[in-house]
Amino acid sequence: TQLLEQSPQFLSIQEGENLTVYCNSSSVFSSLQWYRQEPGEGPVLLVTVVTGGEVKKLKRLTFQFGDARKDSSLHITAAQPGDTGLYLCAGAASGTYKYIFGTGTRLKVLA
């Protein structure tokens, strides 16, 4: 069974601070996605990475896929209260479109 461990589990920071969320596994993924989910809603896709070592930027968010495609990180610069939410990584093994979700990181950004 593929497992995706995220760290930290919880993070409470002040507005303007930077943070990094990690997503680690012992399995290799053909693609990895990051989502943000707000209470009572479905997850919303932020980014998909498919190439080892790939780095993608989305405004203040920077996503990196590990060289071995077993891990990923999400870095947020100058966090804002609007960034508050549950961040989930999800990986799919080669040859499948079935995504397994990480354990989640709950972020709270205080004004």
Add this chain to the structure above:
Amino acid sequence: GAVVSQHPSWVICKSGTSVKIECRSLDFQATTMFWYRQFPKQSLMLMATSNEGSKATYEQGVEKDKFLINHASLTLSTLTVTSAHPEDSSFYICSPLSIEQFFGPGTRLTVL
């Protein structure tokens, strides 16, 4: 992107009753639908994969007789929680197979 709706958005039922959750793909033909369950403050757990016109495949530990999935058309997949119990209370979310994965808004089930 694809628009996915779920109905109902929330439901409260008594223990022992059955509840049907509908997932509609409004502008997208979904040959495959993924059903997830999310307990409070936890991540999403894949329950099953349904394919239009064929039987669903269930993840390990998910009872297929308890969680009945029907995918009768390219735009509709349903999940029926049979003989619901309080431990089935959860947030159920569907997602059609697509290049960029989209999710329905979810259905919150509370079993009393």
